[in-house]
Amino acid sequence: xxxxxxxxxxxxRTTDDYATLARMGCVAMSEPAFWAGYDRGSVDGFRDYFRxxxxxxxxxxxxxxxxxxxxxxxxxxxxxNVELSREVIKMIPEFLQRPNVLGIGEIGLNKNTKNEAxxxxxHVDLAVTHQELILIHTPxxxxxxxxxxxxxxxxxxxxxxxxxxxxxxHVEEHTIKEVLDRGFWxxxxxxxxxxxxxxxxxxxxxxxxxxxxxxxSAGDWGPSKPTAVPDLIFxxxxxxxxxxxIKKVVYxxxxxxxxxxxxFKFQPRQ
Amino acid sequence: MPAPQTADExxxxxxxxxxxxxxxxxxxxxxxxxxxxxxxxxxxxxxxRDALQKGIEIIASEGSDRAARLQMLYxxxxxxxxxxxxxxxxx
Numbered sequence: 001x002x003x004x005x006x007x008x009x010x011x012x013r014t015t016d017d018y019a020t021l022a023r024m025g026c027v028a029m030s031e032p033a034f035w036a037g038y039d040r041g042s043v044d045g046f047r048d049y050f051r052x053x054x055x056x057x058x059x060x061x062x063x064x065x066x067x068x069x070x071x072x073x074x075x076x077x078x079x080x081n082v083e084l085s086r087e088v089i090k091m092i093p094e095f096l097q098r099p100n101v102l103g104i105g106e107i108g109l110n111k112n113t114k115n116e117a118x119x120x121x122x123h124v125d126l127a128v129t130h131q132e133l134i135l136i137h138t139p140x141x142x143x144x145x146x147x148x149x150x151x152x153x154x155x156x157x158x159x160x161x162x163x164x165x166x167x168x169x170h171v172e173e174h175t176i177k178e179v180l181d182r183g184f185w186x187x188x189x190x191x192x193x194x195x196x197x198x199x200x201x202x203x204x205x206x207x208x209x210x211x212x213x214x215x216x217s218a219g220d221w222g223p224s225k226p227t228a229v230p231d232l233i234f235x236x237x238x239x240x241x242x243x244x245x246i247k248k249v250v251y252x253x254x255x256x257x258x259x260x261x262x263x264f265k266f267q268p269r270q
Numbered sequence: 271m272p273a274p275q276t277a278d279e280x281x282x283x284x285x286x287x288x289x290x291x292x293x294x295x296x297x298x299x300x301x302x303x304x305x306x307x308x309x310x311x312x313x314x315x316x317x318x319r320d321a322l323q324k325g326i327e328i329i330a331s332e333g334s335d336r337a338a339r340l341q342m343l344y345x346x347x348x349x350x351x352x353x354x355x356x357x358x359x360x361x
Contacts, residue, residue, distance in 0.1 A: 112346075114356040121358075145345035150352055157360045174341035200337065240274035 001243075002269055003250040005029040005229050006258075007106070007135070007169055007187055007216035010057050010068070011049075012037075017219070017226045022064035024230045027269055030258065031057060032071040032106035032135050032169075037221050039078050043087040046074060047094075054098040067266055069258065071105035071135045072096070079110075079119035089119075089126055096130055102261045103127060105135025106169060109147040112139060121154055128160040133261050136168045138175065140194045148175040152182060165260055169216070172196055176204055176213075185212045185257050190228035198232040202239060210249045214257070295326070 008029050010018070021029075031053060040046060053070040061068035072095055074088040095101060104127040109116045127134045136155075139147035151168070155161050163183035171179050171186045172195065179186045188201040196204075201215055219226035229250055236246045258264040275283070302311075302319065311319060321344065328339050353360060 112352075114358070117352075117356060117358060142344055142346050145342065146348045149348040153353070172341055173335075173338040174345065203337070 001025050001233055001246065001250070002027045003229050003233065004254040004258075005216055005219070005226075006167070006214045006254045007032060007189065008219040008226060009034055009221070010061065010219065011052055012221045013219055013226055015060060015063075018060055018064045018066060021226060022066055024227050026066055026229070028067040028069065028254070028266055029061065030069040030071065030102055030135075030254075032137070033073045033075060034106060034137075034220065035075045035077045039081070040084075043084065043091055046088045047091060050092075050095045054095055054100055058100050065269075069100045069102045069264065071103055071133075072101060073104050073107045073123055074119070075106065076108050076110040076116050076120070076137060076139075079116045080113065082115050082119060085119040086122070089122055092126060093130065096132065097263075099263055099265070101263060102258055103133030103135060105133075105167075106137035107134065108137035108151055109139050110137075110143070112143055112147045112150060117150065117154065120151065124154065124158060124161065128158070133257075134161075134166045136166060138168060138170045140170070144170070144172065145174055148179070152178060152184075155184070156182060167214070167257060170195055171204075173200070173204065176208065180208060180212055185214065185253075187214045187216055189216055189218045190225070190232060191218050192223050192225070198228060198235045201232055202235045202241070205236070205245070205249060206239075206241075210245055210253070212253065212257075213249055214253050215249055 002025050005021070005026055006029070008031060010029065010031050033049065033053060036049065040049070050072055053072070057070070058068040072092050074085045079085045092104070104123055107120055107123040109120060124134065136151060138144055138151060148168070155163070155166060164185070167185040167187055168179045169187035170189045176186055188204060189195045190198050190201055195218070205213060215229055215232050217226050217228035218224050225231070233246055233250060255266060258266070299322070324343055325340055328336055328343060349355065
């Protein structure tokens, strides 16, 4: 089955992974900007990173017939440096018209601090000012519930934000309902230890019906599996769920959400 | 939306997998007890050991929302007044 991975960090993967993903049916992906494994020291470090996301990775993906899209921001972990964050936010519009940019992300909170919340709000302002989609990172483990609620508070208080144009990622059993009930899109990240297994993700699909819901692999520096979405497809089939529901979650929903960006020019496989 | 699998099928399908996970938990707690036989747990470790015990109690309880309740057990509390704490205004 053709599928789309809506959140995968290919800068941290080998070219072999692109080949494997293509063989597994991945036809498109979106790569949010994130932490590089170290704190970058200058705005030029981010400028180079955004070139990697908008030039290098689309070219690597295209070699295997995968359409690569991306999101731009300074991530929550580095947002503690408010001065650098503001320089990066000011620089982002240089890249917003590049053809594979879908919007601003993954913005959010990490340890739910004042500086993170300040920079999150400034990213949201950038997104709405430029009429861009937003992709949200929610914190991990014990910080997830509190951080998700804080993020939803900020989004819902801003009358300029349209929930239908925001994807809230890394939802789990205790956060998914509020995200969907408030009209946002939700993403489940299939990550071995700190997030969600394919089995639990399918439980959430069964409980919610799969409306405005996606699944992604994250595929980053940590212990993660870039082919986790095919694992989810396999688990859904194993449980006897319909092909139409599987396709909705792994293909139709990402297409519908990404399609809200004027730069999303996906070409389905013929 | 009900799952296509029946409850009987799920139990049959998952029995060995869940049994193995329960054994892993039991063996880990046994290991903790053996290691702490000669010295008591630190406050932090005792707090975490207690959190595991509370998690086990949730698993053993009735209801169809155990996973969500377990998640909440291991979550920091949401503070509705966080903006005032941070000195941030609502939009």
